[in-house]
Amino acid sequence: MIGRVRILVVGYRKFSELINVLLPEFEQDAEVTIVESIASGNTDYSDLVEKHRPDVIISAGANAAYLRSTLAVPVLSQPVTDTDVLEALAKARKLSRRVHIFTYADKSGPSHRFLASLPELCDLELCHHSYSTADEANESLLLAIADEDPKVIVGPSYTCGLAEQRGIPAIIMYSRDSAREMLRRAIDAGRSAQSARAVARGDRPQRFIVHSSRMERVAALARTYARGRASVLLEGESGTGKEHIAREIHRLSDYADGPLVAVNCSSIPHELFESELFGYVEGAFTSSRRGGRIGLMEQANGGALFLDEIGEMPPQQQIKLLRALQERRIRPVGGNREIDVDFKLIAATNRDLQDAVDQGEFRDDLFYRLNVFNLRLPPLRQRKEEVPAIARHYVAHYAAEYDVAVPVDAVLDLVEPLFDAYHWPGNIRELQNFTERLVVNCGKAAHVSLSRNEVLDILPELTRQDQGYASGALKDLEASAIVRAMEKFGGDRQQVAAYLGISPTTLWRRLKKLEVSETKRLA
Structure with a gap:
């Protein structure tokens, strides 16, 4: 998996x-x-x-x-891009005209030719130090301090830390944009590593498990809707497996040979929306990278574009997305040419989008563009007959991953009555977390098998008396459930959202509505 x-x-x-x-x-x-x-x-x-x-x-x-x-x-x-270096030097220039810059001696870093051009370009005196190890960086910094008492340092985190310990202002040369890009590459590399391990074990990694008539219907529709270029809208609570089905739709589609590009719509800042989705050309704005950047829509060309949490997208972004989907072409920010794009569109939401349209929170024209085919995933509490099969799959999976000899049948016989009585606010994602926790603790236990009391110690959620409040379905949440959760976690919205099985954005929107309702009641 x-x-x-x-x-x-x-x-x-x-x-x-x-x-x-x-x-x-x-x-x-x-x-x-x-x-x-x-x-x-x-x-x-x-x-x-x-x-x-x-x-x-x-x-x-x-x-x-x-x-x-x-x-x-x-x-x-x-990575350290030229733009990162320029931005760091611009900050340092405000403190001193003479700047000491420390760079790791690696081909992926800024070139000597680029660094040589900076003094004239940025109107500063640049003293460049190159290092190969942390010890060399430390030694170079100490020598610089002994020679001339530098007023500002630009460099990696370690060198900046050493400088600040000695009272020297320091500017880190890494930017959020380059760090964000690295995290994306790390996720791609990690997924490749997971797939390679699955193949080595002899697995056809499963995306979702079907063991009920309701999910058999969903799976059959997913296979049908995968064909052709028409868009598919997946609706269901958080944790019900929407991303897994999106990947299965892509795998079975006419676009399977192309990439699947996943976009979390709620995580893209408004000011970065166009550049993230449509890309930009070199020089489009002050911090744009050399050579520009290919947008996510162009990356998905020939494959599938998965727009997760589409219901959280602000109206201003909705109209820009709609125009691109209607025209099937995009224009990078700062560019003067349009690019044709062709991909399978899959969108997902834990909201009722029709209800959002009726309330004026989501554009009806975009809704109709997305909702050509609709798949509604039932929550796990409405298909509890699947819990044993899914739990068995995950126990076996994590036993292999952690190399633990787990008595699968004995563990499942012990937890099945507890699982059957549980409300599953976090759906399949929560069941996956539970089974991983069980397997890890089996590995730590001297006797491998676990008693019922030990299971309850490992999974205290199973004994929560107020679990019914955490249904995960926004339309079913009562104000008292949110209030109790806010009190329970001291107002920590991240923990409250995880406890209720909803996204932090959904919780924020619900809290705003509760404030409005309370104001009207008092009036």
Whole structure:
């Protein structure tokens, strides 16, 4: 089963902070663990890899090079673009005309020719230090301090940290755009690694499991709707498997030879919408990268475009998307030519889009464009007969992944009555998490098998008395459920949304409606 990609981030302070800021954009695709460390010959990361079992590791500079040379796990390095360097130097120039810049000696970094052109271009004096290891970077910084007491440093996270410890202002050279691109590449690399392991085990990785008449109907319709270029709209609560079915539709479609490009509509900032979807040409705006960028729609050309959480897209973005879908052509930002695109469109939402149209929150013309074929996925609580089969699949899967000898039948016999009584607010995603937790704890237990009390300790959610409040269906949520959850988690909206089985955006919208209702009642 291809699940969320496990990413291990190994970095230092500013780099870790940069990655951490971006994580909410990728929470549906990746499970990220951040470890602050400087890789060196004295550090053994094999235990760390064994503990977290990452599909891919991301780091930067000398850290990434060391990890790549010592570990079998794929390691991606944070890129440094020319635009990143220019933006960092512009910030440094405000502090001092003389700037010390530290770069890792790697072909993917800024070229010496580019660096040589910067003094005249940016009206500054540039002192360039190149290093191959963290120790070399430290030594270069100490020498620079001894020679002339630098007023500002531009460099990687480690060097910036060392400079700030000595009271020297420091500007990190990595940008959010380049870090965001690296996370996307890491997710792609992680999925490839997962697929390779599945093939090595002899698996045809399953996208979803059908073990009920309701889901057999959904699967049959998915196979039918996969043909041709007509769009498909998937509706259902969070965690019901919409992305898995989208991937299956792509696999069975006439566009199977092309890529599947997934877009989380709620995570794209309004100001970046056009450049993300349509791309841009070089020089389109101040921070545009050299050579421009291919948009997500053009990337999906010849394949499928999966628009997840389409119901969260603001109206201003809806009309731009509608125009592109109607014309089947796009114009990159800053460009003067149009590009024809042809792809299978699949959209997904945990909202009732017809209801959103009736309330004026979603454009009716875009709704009709998306809703040529409609698949509504029932929540897991309405197809509980599937729970044993899905649980068996995941227990076997995670037992193989973690290399744990799990007595599958014994574990399932123990948890089946508990599972049957549970309301499943998080649907299949929650069942997947439960089975992984069980398998891992089986691996830690001295006797491998678990007692009923041990299972309840591992899965305390099964004994929640108020689980019925967390139905996950927005239309079924009562105000008291949200209020109780907000009290339970001290107002932490991320935890409340996870507890209720809805997205943070949906929770925010619901809270706004509750505020309006309370105001009207008091009036």
